[in-house]
Amino acid sequence: MARRFRPMILLAPLLAFLSLAYVLPFAGVVGWSVTLPEPGLQNYKAALADPLVLSVFWRTLRICVIVTLISVAMAYFLALLWVRGSPLVRMLTELCILIPFWISVLTRAFGWLALLSNRGILNKWLEAAGLLDDPLRLVRNEFGVTVGMIHFMVPFAVFPLASAMRMVDERVLMAARGMGAGRARVFLQVFVPMTAAGILGAILLVFVFAIGFFITPAILGGGRSVMVAELIYLRIFQSPDWGLAAAISVILMLAVSALLSLLLKQIRPGAEK
Structure with a gap:
């Protein structure tokens, strides 16, 4: 009996920490969503009927899907160089993967802003070369957000791959x-399927x-x-509506x-085969 319960005893501190750090705060958020400013489900009705909230949800989903696909694709080839390249290539690739972790997300975001803004480095170079008359709008839109998020997420996706x-x-x-299989066929039909678990892990992690x-x-x-x-931040701090933000x-x-459960159900049968 002691041996059977030993794993649970070892896991108890972790489960207690997760409960205090995640379960209880989330329960509090659920409580706010049905009690503020008054008891009921009006916050959920308002969230699902508000065109602004729905448009933000769709934008978030669209950007996250694009970021996930591009990040995992880029990370796959980086991981391939890291694992199967020559010693020099592995060292250089490892530096490219690890250096971004030494720079804060805030610094990286402002770096992209300095590079892509209307009067940023890239637009100035293109204008100086005579390739542009008017600056490209590369920030303050979905393109800039997508680029910054991909830059942040690629190193994370490399590790499971x-x-x-x-x-x-x-x-x-x-x-x-x-x-008799050629290199391309071996890669596409043998190597890639054998790394399906890593691809799934990278997709889940990035998404x-x-x-x-936020930043x-x-x-x-x-x-x-x-x-x-x-x-959510705006609803809490700028137009105080904690109930709607919680909902x-x-x-x-x-x-x-729900999306992750659906993804796992769709991919697991193929992975098992």
Whole structure:
């Protein structure tokens, strides 16, 4: 009996911490959503009927899907260089992956703002080269938000992909080549399916992170590409409506959980085969 309950005993401190740090605060948010300013479900009705809130939800979903797809694709090739490249390539790739972690998200966002703004470095170079008459609008829109988020998320997506690539049995690849398959076919039909677990992990990691982005969209969006996290902030601090903000938070949590469950159900059968 002691051996059976030993894992639960070891997990008890972690479960207690998670309950105090996440479950109880979320329960409080749920309570606000049905009690402020008065008891009822009016906050959920207002959130689901408000065109502004719905447009922010759709914008957030659209940006997160784009960021996830591009980030995972870029991270896949970075992880491939990191795991299977020459020693020099591995070292340079590792530096490219780790250096962004040494720079704060705020600094990176302002760096992109300095690079992409109307009077930023990129537009000045293009104008000086005679390629532009008017500056390109690269920030204070969804493009700037997407670029900043991708830059932040690519290093995170690399780690589950690299872990899956290191688990690939080299003998399977050699067997495929021995049976006459070319490099492209071995990569697409053997190597990529064998790293499906890493791809799924990277997708889940990037998507969940992207849903809660606040600083990067606030700076690079300039208030014109508001995402859900920024909308919640505005509802709490600028137009105080804590009940509606709590309802939006709960809806977001439920929507993300449903999407992730659907994604897992769709991918797991293929992964098991």
